[in-house]
Amino acid sequence: MLHEYRDIIKILKTKDAHFAKIFEKHNALDDKIKELESQRYVDQVELEKLKKEKLNLKDKAYAIILEYKKQHN
Secondary structure, eight states: OOGGGHHHHHHHHHHOHHHHHHHHHHHHHHHHHHHHHTSSSOOHHHHHHHHHHHHHHHHHHHHHHHHHHHHTO
């Protein structure tokens, strides 16, 4: 997720508990989505719900990253 901000993410994961929680939940959802997609029969509604939740978390993480960049540049 957001690989171009790897250095900022590393800092935020240690200094911002809220960001760390968002990041961790995003990664857990990513793993769950990959697992569901590898199954033969997938509940498409559930899969789409998880993908939307993952995207929402990514948007939140990105907003925190941009705010951090703004404050530290």
